[in-house]
Amino acid sequence: MTTPTAPDAMYRNDEGLGVWEHRGKVAAVGVGHAPTSRRWDGRPETCVGAITIDALRKAIDDAGVAPDQIDGLVVVPVTTTGAFWEAGKPLPMDVIQSFNQTDDPLDGIAKLSAEWLLKNMPELTNVKFTMYGPGCMSNALNVTAQAVGDGLTHTCLVVKSWHNFEGRYYQGGANAGDALPGTPAITQLWGGPASYSTALQFAEYCRKYGKSHDMMAAFMENSRRNGLRFPEGYWAQHRPEELGPEDYLASRWIAKPANLFDNDIPIMMSGAYLFSTAERAADMKQKPVYILNHASSNTRPRSLLPTLDEVEADTARTGRKIYEGAGITADDLSFENMYDGFSLFHQFHLEGLGYRGIKFGEALDFYQTDISIEGPNPVSPSGGNVGSGRSRVWMHTDCIQQLQGRAGARQVTGVKPQVGVSGGPMPLGGNYTVWSASPD
Amino acid sequence: MAKQGVDPDELTQPFWDAANEQRLVIQNCVDCDRLQHPPSNTCRDCDEGGELEWKQVSGRGTIYNYGVVHDCPVRLLQEDQPFNLAVIMLDDDPGIQMYSHLPGVPVDEVPVGAAVEVIFEPSANGQLVPEWRVIAD
Numbered sequence: 001m002t003t004p005t006a007p008d009a010m011y012r013n014d015e016g017l018g019v020w021e022h023r024g025k026v027a028a029v030g031v032g033h034a035p036t037s038r039r040w041d042g043r044p045e046t047c048v049g050a051i052t053i054d055a056l057r058k059a060i061d062d063a064g065v066a067p068d069q070i071d072g073l074v075v076v077p078v079t080t081t082g083a084f085w086e087a088g089k090p091l092p093m094d095v096i097q098s099f100n101q102t103d104d105p106l107d108g109i110a111k112l113s114a115e116w117l118l119k120n121m122p123e124l125t126n127v128k129f130t131m132y133g134p135g136c137m138s139n140a141l142n143v144t145a146q147a148v149g150d151g152l153t154h155t156c157l158v159v160k161s162w163h164n165f166e167g168r169y170y171q172g173g174a175n176a177g178d179a180l181p182g183t184p185a186i187t188q189l190w191g192g193p194a195s196y197s198t199a200l201q202f203a204e205y206c207r208k209y210g211k212s213h214d215m216m217a218a219f220m221e222n223s224r225r226n227g228l229r230f231p232e233g234y235w236a237q238h239r240p241e242e243l244g245p246e247d248y249l250a251s252r253w254i255a256k257p258a259n260l261f262d263n264d265i266p267i268m269m270s271g272a273y274l275f276s277t278a279e280r281a282a283d284m285k286q287k288p289v290y291i292l293n294h295a296s297s298n299t300r301p302r303s304l305l306p307t308l309d310e311v312e313a314d315t316a317r318t319g320r321k322i323y324e325g326a327g328i329t330a331d332d333l334s335f336e337n338m339y340d341g342f343s344l345f346h347q348f349h350l351e352g353l354g355y356r357g358i359k360f361g362e363a364l365d366f367y368q369t370d371i372s373i374e375g376p377n378p379v380s381p382s383g384g385n386v387g388s389g390r391s392r393v394w395m396h397t398d399c400i401q402q403l404q405g406r407a408g409a410r411q412v413t414g415v416k417p418q419v420g421v422s423g424g425p426m427p428l429g430g431n432y433t434v435w436s437a438s439p440d
Numbered sequence: 441m442a443k444q445g446v447d448p449d450e451l452t453q454p455f456w457d458a459a460n461e462q463r464l465v466i467q468n469c470v471d472c473d474r475l476q477h478p479p480s481n482t483c484r485d486c487d488e489g490g491e492l493e494w495k496q497v498s499g500r501g502t503i504y505n506y507g508v509v510h511d512c513p514v515r516l517l518q519e520d521q522p523f524n525l526a527v528i529m530l531d532d533d534p535g536i537q538m539y540s541h542l543p544g545v546p547v548d549e550v551p552v553g554a555a556v557e558v559i560f561e562p563s564a565n566g567q568l569v570p571e572w573r574v575i576a577d
């Protein structure tokens with residue numbers, strides 16, 4: 001079976017599309033996470049393919065569905081943003097021989113195909129629909145919701161995984177060479193780190209609105225606090241350390257004004273969900289969480305980096321798309337789980353949503369108020385990548401668990417969990433999902 | 441700062457050739473008369489792709505924004521950390537941005553909004569690369 005990449009037509013990129021045609025008719029039920037680790041230790045049972053199988057099986061168990069009932073699988077094929085298998089590095093043959101390998105020896109080690117998963121999960125005997133949602137879980141969720149709504153699959157798994165190898169992120173390959181080809185040279189010769197673009201938008205934001213980087217400390221402390229209440233996450237599992245203002249503000253700069261903690265920590269992880277039609281979900285083991293809408297942005301900046309004006313125009317547009325398709329307003333949000341890796345753009349998402357009525361330039365002041373899970377205005381109750389490591393998945397898991405009432409120590413208590421929103425990554429170019437405890 | 445060398449490719453050969461002649465050229469769409477940078481094989485604004493040319497620009501701009509790089513992924517630049525990394529907006533079209541290390545400007549003392557002019561500096565393999573310096577009042 002050849003797995004296609006989701007066509008553009010599956011995304012809701014435009015304003016004016018009206019209420020999503022499948023609003024409330026698609027549901028998330030099961031959640032599965034593999035244990036996290038900082039880096040791969042080279043063993044077959046911890047490679048990215050193996051942890052993905054683990055997460056998928058947990059999601060199936062969690063939903064209480066027989067594996068032969070599953071007829072769809074949506075996969076994010078890319079499992080890193082900056083940890084690459086160096087050219088010429090010997091292949092780990094013991095690992096490769098531990099699995100039913102595809103034609104690509106790095107499948108399951110440095111990338112992931114649907115074919116590899118199906119070859120190594122013999123219990124999935126009835127999968128007839130496979131599709132790639134590139135990049136992030138946020139993207140794959142949009143694809144899954146649309147596919148279930150459109151009837152392409154009725155019981156569908158969706159999975160996003162991350163590998164991480166020895167060595168520093170982004171530092172191999174072209175960055176270690178003496179010359180660059182002419183086209184990448186135009187953008188890469190100057191050596192901006194990954195968080196540089198976000199740092200610049202944040203710097204412009206601070207100049208425009210009279211804010212400062214130290215105002216981020218309240219958000220960071222809250223996010224780590226929530227992350228330490230996320231037993232599936234990296235910090236909770238491996239480094240149960242609070243992140244107080246002193247530690248945050250004393251950390252070294254990466255691309256000032258972005259410091260070390262503003263950059264999420266790369267990890268190995270896998271997160272999976274089981275989606276189904278609302279009808280079928282009613283008979284499954286967990287309470288269904290209904291999808292009210294999915295929305296996307298494919299906006300590109302005019303030139304090298306998005307300006308603050310471009311960011312604000314697009315996050316506002318994204319907010320309008322999110323609400324329009326879900327048939328809700330900002331007042332309906334019980335909480336928000338917009339993306340935070342890098343932390344310095346979370347406020348753009350928040351202001352675009354108009355969460356709790358905040359306007360452009362007000363989010364950092366809002367951070368100084370009660371944004372905890374116990375208060376009336378929870379910000380990032382998942383703790384996001386700040387709280388649990390680089391996955392771009394925690395925000396979605398948290399929305400599902402909050403609305404099912406099984407977020408454990410992270411459960412919001414200052415609001416009744418009825419509607420949540422999650423998604424990202426960047427302020428320009430992202431995918432968003434609106435989740436609800438009720439189908440209408 | 442010693443930047444990595446450049447091996448011009450088909451798309452960017454005119455840009456790098458002009459740089460070696462100390463001229464700054466930017467891609468321009470003949471059909472919609474709009475500059476675009478970074479360059480691409482098609483115009484981003486014309487549905488049919490547009491006919492592209494390389495247009496010499498004034499080489500004047502302003503410092504739009506900057507950050508200070510303390511942890512750079514490019515090996516050759518790591519010995520120069522921390523360094524300024526600014527974004528210049530071209531006077532010819534303030535929507536068009538170019539990067540600069542702002543040679544001569546002390547680290548983290550970047551005058552945002554200041555006028556700059558293009559200069560050309562040799563990279564590791566001798567290819568000249570556009571850079572920007574603050575114009576004295």
Ligand SMILES: [Zn+2]
Pocket residue numbers: 469470471472473474483484485486489490491
């Ligand atoms: Zn054009």
